[in-house]
Amino acid sequence: MGATLVLFKREVLKWVNRRAVLAMSIVTPIFWIALFGKSFNILNILNSMGANVDPRMAAAIREAVARAVERLFGTTDYFTYVATGMLAVFALFQSMSGAIGVVFDRRIGYLTRLLVAPIPRLSIFMSKVLGTIFRITVLSGILLAVAYGMGAEFKPGLGILDLATTWAVIALLSLGLSSIFTGIAFNVDNHEVLFSIVNLANLPLMFTSSALFPREQMPSWLQSLAAVNPITHAADLARYFLIGKQVEDPVASLAYLAGAAALLTIAGYALARRGLREA
Structure with a gap:
């Protein structure tokens, strides 16, 4: 735990000190909800x-x-629908962005220095994942505040418990996605290859989910894909807690999301171990 916390602190400081990256991380989702949601x-x-x-x-x-x-x-305001769904999409994009940092750490030699130090391989992997979850947590809070300021209509009586449960939903999604993308990144030594993988995955994952449009209005074959997409379950649960849009079975969706996060985390760590052995 000590090694993990030290490396996690390094990830946080690196993100905060890179002000251009921090600014773009905040501005990009705002553009999404402002331009797409409002237009x-x-x-x-x-x-x-x-x-x-x-x-x-x-x-x-x-x-x-x-x-x-x-x-x-679940609301007469499509902007509200998009803004709450963008929490899940934002977790997807930030998980991919966090994985890219692994490749640059390898190229500048930082990863090599970690591997020769007496540090558990799990600590190296988990510090990257936890750093990504921290960024997503902070920026999701900013995104919600901006959405509210732009007119998003949250449900009456929205309380701390609703916000905390929404955070747990986004954290589970972030854990699974950041783990699998980080695991892949540990096996890639060229950022162009990772960019290609990211670009191949991001749009299909986003558009085969209910983040931008309800699953019920999709073609049957697309509904089947959306049903197994963890982004769908995260977006639906976020709307359930924030705007009161009904979900067929919120407990089952939450259980599915937790199971998907566990499987993706195990798979991501297995990939990371393989990449670290060959580094």
């Missing part, structure tokens, strides 16, 4: 069907559309 206003698009008709009919159309949108998204 793609589904309610206004559908309400345009009531243009140039009798005002009473237009009012009836708007009311029917609002009810349909609320059933579909």
Whole structure:
């Protein structure tokens, strides 16, 4: 534990001292929710069907559309839906970003110095993973605060327990994703190769989840992929606790997410051990 904490502190200080990286980590998700969430206003698009008709009919159309949108998204504000779903996507992107640091540590020789020191291999691996989870925790809090300031509509009576449970959900997702990507990074000695793997994985993982659109509206084959995607379960649970959107079985989703995190962590450490032996 001592070695893990020392290396974890190094990861945190490295992130905080690189102010350009810190700033971009904050600005990127804000751009996502601000530009995509605000510009793609589904309610206004559908309400345009009531243009140039009798005002009473237009009012009836708007009311029917609002009810349909609320059933579909759990809120009449698509921005709220995207902002809460982006917590899970943000964990995905930051997990990939954290793994890239492993390759640069190898290239500058820092990883070699760790390997010749009397440090458990598990401490090297876990310090990277915990550093990534710390970054995601801090930046997710900032993202939620910004989303609230931009008009996200959280459920009435939102409390500390809801926020803590949401943090636990995002932390589980971050643990699994950062572990597997970090494990892969320990087996790669070229950042271009890792960038290729990251670019191959990020969009499919994001678009086969419910982060941007409800699973119920996807084609059947895509619904099957979304059902096993841990990002789907994390996004749905985040909305369940933050905006009150109903989930078929929140306990089962939480159990699935915990199981996926455990399996990905074990697989990631197995990959890391292999890479560290060959380093």
